[in-house]
Amino acid sequence: MTATSAPTRLLLGDVRTGEHLPELAYPVTATTVVLGALASRDWRPMHHDKDFAVNRNGTRDIFLNTPNQAAWFERFVTDWTGPYGRLQRMTFRMLGSIFPGDTMVFRGEVTDTGVDEVGCGWVAIDISVSVDGDPKTTCRARVALQVDADDNPWLRKGDQWRP
Amino acid sequence: MSAIGLDDIDRLIGVEQYEEEGEFPVEQGYVWTTCASVENGNPLFWDAKVAEEITGGPIAPPTMVSVWFRPHHWAPGRTSAGLPLQVHFDLKEGLGLPEAVMSDNTIVFHEPVRPGDRLKTRQVLRSVSEEKATKLGTGRFWVIDVEYHNQRGDLVAVESYTGFGYRKGDPS
Numbered sequence: 001m002t003a004t005s006a007p008t009r010l011l012l013g014d015v016r017t018g019e020h021l022p023e024l025a026y027p028v029t030a031t032t033v034v035l036g037a038l039a040s041r042d043w044r045p046m047h048h049d050k051d052f053a054v055n056r057n058g059t060r061d062i063f064l065n066t067p068n069q070a071a072w073f074e075r076f077v078t079d080w081t082g083p084y085g086r087l088q089r090m091t092f093r094m095l096g097s098i099f100p101g102d103t104m105v106f107r108g109e110v111t112d113t114g115v116d117e118v119g120c121g122w123v124a125i126d127i128s129v130s131v132d133g134d135p136k137t138t139c140r141a142r143v144a145l146q147v148d149a150d151d152n153p154w155l156r157k158g159d160q161w162r163p
Numbered sequence: 164m165s166a167i168g169l170d171d172i173d174r175l176i177g178v179e180q181y182e183e184e185g186e187f188p189v190e191q192g193y194v195w196t197t198c199a200s201v202e203n204g205n206p207l208f209w210d211a212k213v214a215e216e217i218t219g220g221p222i223a224p225p226t227m228v229s230v231w232f233r234p235h236h237w238a239p240g241r242t243s244a245g246l247p248l249q250v251h252f253d254l255k256e257g258l259g260l261p262e263a264v265m266s267d268n269t270i271v272f273h274e275p276v277r278p279g280d281r282l283k284t285r286q287v288l289r290s291v292s293e294e295k296a297t298k299l300g301t302g303r304f305w306v307i308d309v310e311y312h313n314q315r316g317d318l319v320a321v322e323s324y325t326g327f328g329y330r331k332g333d334p335s
Contacts, residue, residue, distance in 0.1 A: 007206050007213055032200075039193065039200040041233035068200060070226040070270070075203035083207040083217050087225050091269040154218045154275070163271050 008082030012113060012121035012145045021080045021108035021125065026072075028064065030100045036068030063097035064104075073127060073139045076106040081143055086153040088122060088142040088163035095135055102131040108141075118160050121147040166257030167250070172291050179310075181249050182285040185231040186238070189280040193230060194223050222275040228311050228320040231282050250286045250307050251326050260302045260328030268324045274317040281314040289323070302329025 026032075030050075037047035042065045045052035053062045070092065078085050098104050108127040115121050127139040142163070144153035167175060198208050206213040207222060214221045232247065255263050276282065289306040309322040 007210075007217075026202075035196075035200045039197040040227075040230050041193075043233075043236045067226075067229055068197075071197055071201045071203070071224060074224055074226040075198075075201045075205070078203070078205045083205055083213060087272050089269060089271045090226070091267060093267045094265075152217065157274065161273065163273065 007084070009084055009149070010081045010145055011149070012115070012123070012147050015110055015113055015123050015145065017110050017112055019110045021076070021106075021110075021127075024076050024079070024106040026104050026106075028098055028100055028102045028104055030062065033062050033064050033100060036071070037065050040065060040067035040071070042067060059097055059099070061099040061101070063099050066092070066094065069098075069129070069137055072104075072106070072129070073137075073141065076108065076127060077125065077141055077143055080108075081145060084146050084152060084154070086144040086156075088144055090142075091140045093138045095137060096131075098129070098131060098136050104129050104131055104136070115147060116162055118156075118162060119147070120153060120156060120160070120162065121145045121151070165253060167253040167288070168257040171257065172288075175288050176290065177287060179285045179287055182283060183232075185282045185284075186234060187231075189223055189231055189276055189278050189282065191221065191278045194221075194227070194278065197224060197227055197230070218275060220277065222277050225272040225275070225320070226270065228270065228272075228276060228282075229309075229322065231276070232284055248286065248307060248309065248324060250288050251305075251324070251328075254288075254291070254303075254305055254326070255328045258303060258328060260330060262300065262302075262331055263326055263328040264299065266304075266325045266327055268322060271321045271323075272319075273321075274313065274319045276313065276319050280319075282319065283312050283314075285310050297327070297329065299327070300329035300331045302327055 034048045046057045047062055047065045050062050053059050106129050108125045110123055111126050112124040122142055122144050125141045128135045129137050194208055287308045289308055292304040294303055304327050307324050311320045313319050
């Protein structure tokens with residue numbers, strides 16, 4: 001591992017309900033799909049073999065697999081929170097496939113904020129990844145944030161962590 | 164692996180099934196490959212000093228939890244690999260519902276996963292609905308939890324899957 005610049009810190013008090021996360025647009029290539037499938041140990045052919053995807057699955061091309069999409073959603077959230085942001089939960093709903101040649105666009109909106117009964121600050125976010133304005137997967141996420149600069153959600157264990 | 168019929172459901176709700184250990188320890192190389200695949204520059208995964216300060220040492224991205232259980236594409240002597248979410252396939256077979264879709268899934272994250280961890284998983288059937296007619300066909304919804312623990316017995320994550328098994332072409 002190598003040293004990078006000082007990490008971003010997003011405190012709970014910096015966040016307002018209705019706030020939008022910075023949008024992320026990414027041009028998907030066959031490499032994006034294949035690299036994502038192999039990184040998540042998903043060897044199924046519809047994620048690397050176009051002939052199989054078209055002729056057996058009936059899709060127009062290979063497509064991004066679900067576990068790698070989860071990794072994209074995680075990156076989208078923690079790009080915004082910085083490393084102190086600790087994911088509590090994510091709920092996914094798959095609506096359509098993402099193919100090479102698509103530009104996928106991640107958008108997110110804060111739907112709620114709060115502090116739980118053990119003092120852990122959290123933010124709820126509705127996220128979607130769309131292609132040409134058409135939602136392909138939605139993700140409802142909750143992420144713990146620092147309530148102040150001395151707090152660290154990652155130190156919470158056992159009964160002090162209620163995701 | 165055994166089919167789950169209607170008479171088995173009450174007995175199996177809440178029961179831990181199919182406990183298995185991952186084929187290899189959680190490893191740093193896959194963490195970097197995954198971060199590279201989505202261009203995730205979170206310093207927790209790239210900067211040892213930041214990881215030490217914030218998480219007490221390196222961790223894996225939480226969303227990677229299921230990665231550690233996908234079997235090798237090939238292994239010596241193996242004739243077939245177990246299906247992930249075997250309980251789902253047991254329900255399809257036992258209830259005579261040949262088609263199935265997953266409507267959504269939720270992951271709840273607990274103790275961080277760290278390089279070197281040996282994780283175990285088990286599946287728990289949480290509920291099976293009465294028969295329902297939908298646009299897809301007639302069938303039943305079910306919820307299956309997949310629980311992940313580390314070698315110290317700490318819960319690291321729970322994935323909940325909502326599945327709908329059905330017969331095509333039934334009146335709806």
